[in-house]
Amino acid sequence: MTQTAKADTPVAARADDEPLPRRKLVFVIVSMGLFMASVDQTVVATALTSIQRELHAGVQWGAWTITIYSLGQVLVMPLAGKISDIYGRKRVFVLAIVLFTVTSLLCGLSQNIYMLVVLRAIQALGGGSIMPAASGIVSDHFGRNRDRALGMFTSIFPIGGVVGPILGGIFVTYWSWRGIFLVNVPIGVALIILGSIFFPTTEGRRGGRLDIVGSLTMAATILAAMLGIATLGDGAKWYSPGVLVPELVAIAFGWLFVRHTRRAPHPFISMQLLVGKGFGIMNLINFLYGAAAIGFSALVPLYAQERFGIPPLESGTLLTARAVGMICIAGLAVFALRRTGYRMPMVVGFLLVSGGLVMMFFTPPGASPYLWLSIAAAITGLGMGLSVPAANNATLQFAKGQIAGVSGLRGMFRQAGSIMAVSVVTAVIARASDPGLSLGISFLVLAGTLIAVTPTVLLVPEHRGSW
Known part of the structure; x- marks a missing residue:
C-alpha cells in the first residue's frame, strides 16, 4: 500500500464514525467557500460598465478584470490540489479563504483599474485554491458516502457561476460595484473562524513531496x-x-x-492522472465540456441583447432559468449515480445541453424571444445538472488518496476550455457584421462539439455502487 493510501484509509474510517450533524456543518462551510469563489468568477461581468466609468478605464482593461481571474484559477487549481494532498486540506483551505477575503477587501477599495486587475489576479489564487482543498475535506468527512457528497458539492461551482451576473446586477443597481467585492469580507471572516474550529487539526502529511x-x-x-x-x-x-x-x-x-x-x-502530476486509463479521456471531455457548457453561459446575456434587443437586466435573468434547471435535477442525479453509473447521465446530459444550445439559435416565428431563450436555457441547466455529478466522480474512485489533486486538474481543464471558447467566440464576433447572428452560429458549433465528444463517454470506466 502506498504512503498516500495509508494516510487516506484511517481518515475514511473515522469519517463513518463522525456525528452526522458535524459532517453536515463541514459540508456547509466548504460549500459556502466554493460558492463565494465561483460567484466571483462571473459577478464582475454585469458591473463592468460601472467599473470602467468610475475608474476611467478602457474596455480592454475592464475586460481584464474578468480574464485575469479566470487565468489565475486555471493556473492555481492543479497546484493547490497537489499541495493540499501533500500538506493537508485544512491548511490550504483556510489560507485560501484568508487570501481571498483580504484581496476582496482591497478590490473594493481600488482607486484605479491597474490596481484592480493586479488584485483580481491575487484574488484568483485564493479562489482557485478553495475547490481542490474543499473537495479533499468533503471526501475525508463522508467515508462510504463521499461519492454522493462530492457529487453534490462540486455541482455548486457551475451554479455559483450562473448566479454571479445576477448578483452583480443587483449590487450595481442598488449599491455600487464595490459591493460585489466588499460583501465577501464578512462571509470570508466567518468561514475562517468556522473552518479553524470545526475542521480537524490532526491531519498528517499525505505523502510525497512537492x-x-x-x-x-x-x-x-x-x-x-x-x-x-x-x-x-x-x-x-x-x-x-x-x-x-x-x-x-x-x-x-x-x-x-x-x-x-x-x-x-x-x-508533480503523474502521467497516469493526465493520460492514463480513464483519466486521459475524462480530461479531454472536461476541456470540451468546459468550452461548450460553461463557456457559453458568459455569452447568453450578450446574445440576447445583440440578436433580440432584450434589455441587460432581463438578459441576465436568462441564466436564472439555467440555474433553476440545474438545481432541480442535480440532487436527484447525485443520489441515482449508484444505480445509473456514470456513462448514461453524461450521455443524456450532454445531449440535453446540445439541444438547448440549438434551440437558442432556431427561435420559432412569432414566439417571445425571452420566453423561448428561457426555456432553452432551462434545458441546458437540466443537462448540466444531470451530467456534472457523473463527470465529477467518474475518475475519483481510481485515485482516492489524491482527490484534491484530481479535482484541481478537473477544474483546470474545464476552466481552460471555457476561456478558449469565450476568447475564440469574442474574437469572431468582434469582426462580424452581425454579432448577434455570429453568436447564434457559435452556439451551434458548441452544440456540435458536445455531440461529437459524447461517444467518447463509452470509453470512461463504468462504476456503480459506493466507493
Whole structure:
C-alpha cells in the first residue's frame, strides 16, 4: 500500500464514525467557500460598465478584470490540489479563504483599474485554491458516502457561476460595484473562524513531496497558453505575435513538463492522472465540456441583447432559468449515480445541453424571444445538472488518496476550455457584421462539439455502487 493510501484509509474510517450533524456543518462551510469563489468568477461581468466609468478605464482593461481571474484559477487549481494532498486540506483551505477575503477587501477599495486587475489576479489564487482543498475535506468527512457528497458539492461551482451576473446586477443597481467585492469580507471572516474550529487539526502529511520543477513548468505551460488565447479574445489576429509567441512558449514548456514528469521519481502530476486509463479521456471531455457548457453561459446575456434587443437586466435573468434547471435535477442525479453509473447521465446530459444550445439559435416565428431563450436555457441547466455529478466522480474512485489533486486538474481543464471558447467566440464576433447572428452560429458549433465528444463517454470506466 502506498504512503498516500495509508494516510487516506484511517481518515475514511473515522469519517463513518463522525456525528452526522458535524459532517453536515463541514459540508456547509466548504460549500459556502466554493460558492463565494465561483460567484466571483462571473459577478464582475454585469458591473463592468460601472467599473470602467468610475475608474476611467478602457474596455480592454475592464475586460481584464474578468480574464485575469479566470487565468489565475486555471493556473492555481492543479497546484493547490497537489499541495493540499501533500500538506493537508485544512491548511490550504483556510489560507485560501484568508487570501481571498483580504484581496476582496482591497478590490473594493481600488482607486484605479491597474490596481484592480493586479488584485483580481491575487484574488484568483485564493479562489482557485478553495475547490481542490474543499473537495479533499468533503471526501475525508463522508467515508462510504463521499461519492454522493462530492457529487453534490462540486455541482455548486457551475451554479455559483450562473448566479454571479445576477448578483452583480443587483449590487450595481442598488449599491455600487464595490459591493460585489466588499460583501465577501464578512462571509470570508466567518468561514475562517468556522473552518479553524470545526475542521480537524490532526491531519498528517499525505505523502510525497512537492516537485518544484514539475510545478513550475506546468504553471508556465498553462499561463502561456491561456495568455495567447486571451489575447486572441481581445481582438488580436490569430497570426499576431501576441498570440503565436505565447502559444510557442506553451508548447516548449509543455514538452519540458512531459519530459521531466516521465523521469521524476515523485512527479508533480503523474502521467497516469493526465493520460492514463480513464483519466486521459475524462480530461479531454472536461476541456470540451468546459468550452461548450460553461463557456457559453458568459455569452447568453450578450446574445440576447445583440440578436433580440432584450434589455441587460432581463438578459441576465436568462441564466436564472439555467440555474433553476440545474438545481432541480442535480440532487436527484447525485443520489441515482449508484444505480445509473456514470456513462448514461453524461450521455443524456450532454445531449440535453446540445439541444438547448440549438434551440437558442432556431427561435420559432412569432414566439417571445425571452420566453423561448428561457426555456432553452432551462434545458441546458437540466443537462448540466444531470451530467456534472457523473463527470465529477467518474475518475475519483481510481485515485482516492489524491482527490484534491484530481479535482484541481478537473477544474483546470474545464476552466481552460471555457476561456478558449469565450476568447475564440469574442474574437469572431468582434469582426462580424452581425454579432448577434455570429453568436447564434457559435452556439451551434458548441452544440456540435458536445455531440461529437459524447461517444467518447463509452470509453470512461463504468462504476456503480459506493466507493
